[in-house]
Amino acid sequence: MTLSAASALTVAVYLLVADGLAALVLGGLLAPASALVVGVAVVGSWWQASLRRRLAEVPRLGAALVTLAALAVTLEVLVIAPAMLEAFVHLLVFLLLIKLYTRRTLRELRDIAFLAFFMLVAVAPATTSVVFLGILIVFLVGGTWLLLLRHLMIEADSAAAPPLRVGRDLIGLSLAASAATIAITAVLFVIIPRVGQAALPLRSQASRMVSGFSDRVELGAFGEIEADAAVVMRVHLKDWQGAGGGRPETLPNLRWRGMALDAFDGRAWTVSRRTLRLTLRRQLPVPFAVHQYYGGPVLTQEIYLEPIGSDMVFAAPRVLRLHGRSDFVILDDLGNIAVPAPSARLNYTVESEPEPVDPQRANVADARVPPDPRW
Amino acid sequence: MATPVPRPTRDGWWFLGAMICVIAAATNTGNNLLYLLSALLLGLFLVSGVLSERSRRGLRLCAVLPEEIYAGRAFTVGARLENVKRRRVSRSLAVETAEQRFYVARLAPGEARLLTWETTLPRRGRHRLTGARVTTRFPFGLVVKRSGLLLDDDVLVFPAVRPIGDAWRRRLAAGGPRPVRRRGRGHDLYNLRDYRPGDDRRMIHWRSSAKTGALVVRELEAETALDTRLVLVGDGARDPARFEAALSEAASLAAHLTRADAAVELIGPGLHVPAGRGRAHLRRLLSALALYEPAAAAAARSAPRPGVSDLEIALA
Numbered sequence: 063m064t065l066s067a068a069s070a071l072t073v074a075v076y077l078l079v080a081d082g083l084a085a086l087v088l089g090g091l092l093a094p095a096s097a098l099v100v101g102v103a104v105v106g107s108w109w110q111a112s113l114r115r116r117l118a119e120v121p122r123l124g125a126a127l128v129t130l131a132a133l134a135v136t137l138e139v140l141v142i143a144p145a146m147l148e149a150f151v152h153l154l155v156f157l158l159l160i161k162l163y164t165r166r167t168l169r170e171l172r173d174i175a176f177l178a179f180f181m182l183v184a185v186a187p188a189t190t191s192v193v194f195l196g197i198l199i200v201f202l203v204g205g206t207w208l209l210l211l212r213h214l215m216i217e218a219d220s221a222a223a224p225p226l227r228v229g230r231d232l233i234g235l236s237l238a239a240s241a242a243t244i245a246i247t248a249v250l251f252v253i254i255p256r257v258g259q260a261a262l263p264l265r266s267q268a269s270r271m272v273s274g275f276s277d278r279v280e281l282g283a284f285g286e287i288e289a290d291a292a293v294v295m296r297v298h299l300k301d302w303q304g305a306g307g308g309r310p311e312t313l314p315n316l317r318w319r320g321m322a323l324d325a326f327d328g329r330a331w332t333v334s335r336r337t338l339r340l341t342l343r344r345q346l347p348v349p350f351a352v353h354q355y356y357g358g359p360v361l362t363q364e365i366y367l368e369p370i371g372s373d374m375v376f377a378a379p380r381v382l383r384l385h386g387r388s389d390f391v392i393l394d395d396l397g398n399i400a401v402p403a404p405s406a407r408l409n410y411t412v413e414s415e416p417e418p419v420d421p422q423r424a425n426v427a428d429a430r431v432p433p434d435p436r437w
Numbered sequence: 438m439a440t441p442v443p444r445p446t447r448d449g450w451w452f453l454g455a456m457i458c459v460i461a462a463a464t465n466t467g468n469n470l471l472y473l474l475s476a477l478l479l480g481l482f483l484v485s486g487v488l489s490e491r492s493r494r495g496l497r498l499c500a501v502l503p504e505e506i507y508a509g510r511a512f513t514v515g516a517r518l519e520n521v522k523r524r525r526v527s528r529s530l531a532v533e534t535a536e537q538r539f540y541v542a543r544l545a546p547g548e549a550r551l552l553t554w555e556t557t558l559p560r561r562g563r564h565r566l567t568g569a570r571v572t573t574r575f576p577f578g579l580v581v582k583r584s585g586l587l588l589d590d591d592v593l594v595f596p597a598v599r600p601i602g603d604a605w606r607r608r609l610a611a612g613g614p615r616p617v618r619r620r621g622r623g624h625d626l627y628n629l630r631d632y633r634p635g636d637d638r639r640m641i642h643w644r645s646s647a648k649t650g651a652l653v654v655r656e657l658e659a660e661t662a663l664d665t666r667l668v669l670v671g672d673g674a675r676d677p678a679r680f681e682a683a684l685s686e687a688a689s690l691a692a693h694l695t696r697a698d699a700a701v702e703l704i705g706p707g708l709h710v711p712a713g714r715g716r717a718h719l720r721r722l723l724s725a726l727a728l729y730e731p732a733a734a735a736a737a738r739s740a741p742r743p744g745v746s747d748l749e750i751a752l753a
Contacts, residue, residue, distance in 0.1 A: 172448055172451065176451065176455060179455065180455075182474060183459055183462070183471070183474060185470075186468055186470035186471045186473075186474060187466060187468050187470070187471070189470070194470060198473065198474070198477065202477060202481070205481075206481070206577075209576070209577035209578065209579075210576050210577060212578065213529065213574060213575065213576065213577055213578035214528075214529060214542070216578065217529050217531070217540055217542070217574070217578075218540070218542060220538075220540070221531075221538075221539075221540030221542075223540060223542060226542075231526070235488075235576070239484050239488060239576065242480075242484045242487075243477065243480040243481050243483075243484045244480075245480075246476075246479075246480035246483055246484065247473070247476045247477045247479075247480040248476075250476035250479055250480055251472060251473050251476040254472060254475070254476055373467065402466055402468055403466065404465060404466060404467075
């Protein structure tokens, strides 16, 4: 049994597009309603050739529509979008639709595949779901199929060869290539050197960034930061109305908390009880609401942190709100707050409630983070 | 010959650009999923390299050339592409010459494909063909892999052979056909002999056969007065264009005379090809003319044999 290569290629293209959109939905970067609208538009592009012919009958209608859409997207990117990542995602979706509706040659399918791939890239920092792996595998299989078919069809076209038919051997080859790629990817993922430290331009200072702030800290294996007199964190306190006469630095229990390590095996401290990771996504240009406010005085801290090789940010307990340039923060049930974007960790502002007015109310279950006795 | 380094195609550069971006993002953020995407792109690139190498290896490209190549006349060059692997299919191959590109979608194990194209070499002499390379962009069109230069064989190009002009025809006809004492296809009787299987029955001499009681056939005398000595005169130094034209004339005459079953001898400054006839002799003549360079030394010219006429061709 053979299949027309053109049909198989079209299926592969739409598979990749659907995969990219599914990734956006998974990462919360595309609301289900928006995804539905985009999906309808994507499905409509299946008949783009006849649609384009009809549009061509009305002079400049197509160009006007694209210009209007481009203006809308520009406005959205520059003004409306709450964060750069969202603007980037909206731009990706817009470009994808444009490409789907205007594609004429086989070469343009490359652009569609790249746009779908960058949807996955956009989602990567925003999700920890295992479903992402499934999406990745589907993308790999579809992408391999698309690249193979596209190459063969371009070559056959340029050689004026008869239309390509797809048989079992080609399908088998594509699946084998996908399987081999998955195997190699798994190996590479394990052996690829992790440059855990953030802020690429500061790589020359990498040795100073080894701070021991990781999920495993061995005794005696402290990093150079501990032996270095350089200041790695600066905190500016302001707007304190609580105890201490307006001088919060005099508070007896004031600490800046980074990561909690809860298990010690005699040699190393590790994290053993973390069972939940929660990604908070900012919907609007407002601070991240981390915990509920129980009525106590609020301590505002503006923190300047050198790159320290960890996603964790430091804050005085109990964190109410976090201001920063990141679009995401990740919380876990140990109370750790991670900010994936390295630039956002360099300077951020935290509002904390170090002394809740009513400790009884402080035990009320938080809407977002499960209660933890150690918090 | 060394195999050229694989080069990314335009799509390949896009792919590498995307990979570098993702690796930079992964390095900068330390995000595991970005590392995973980086590993995936790297893995896909590696698989592409392995598959293209499997497709390109185990191929043999041999030239199939005509026996005679004439200057200025198009000739067909053949290239026989064979997959000598036992099991693996080679896909999406191209044989690229200076002028053309031939695409072979699939070459099964042991299968061979003959690719032909026309080319023209404008000047006589020894030339090296521009050659061809086997290339592939398989499987994803990201990288183009090329073989070393193949089919760069040396070939000998004979001078251009054209129909001879009326002036030369008149000169050749002036002597008229003269029978020579050897077998041929003339009109005069050369000999009678016993019939042998395979002889043309029209040549049976019935009267003699009736007399002897056994079949007797006639053998005819060759009818040619065209046994000729081509004499190149001059050194050809003053006018290279005229020199080449003269060699072309000599080659054309040699070819014409050979077709007429004449014996042809070639003599010129620093050049002598003894008399002979037939196709093989013509090739000797044409080879000599193809490689002939003007020489200052005058030809050692002896008196022509009886029945052989001299034709002088001025080199310049």
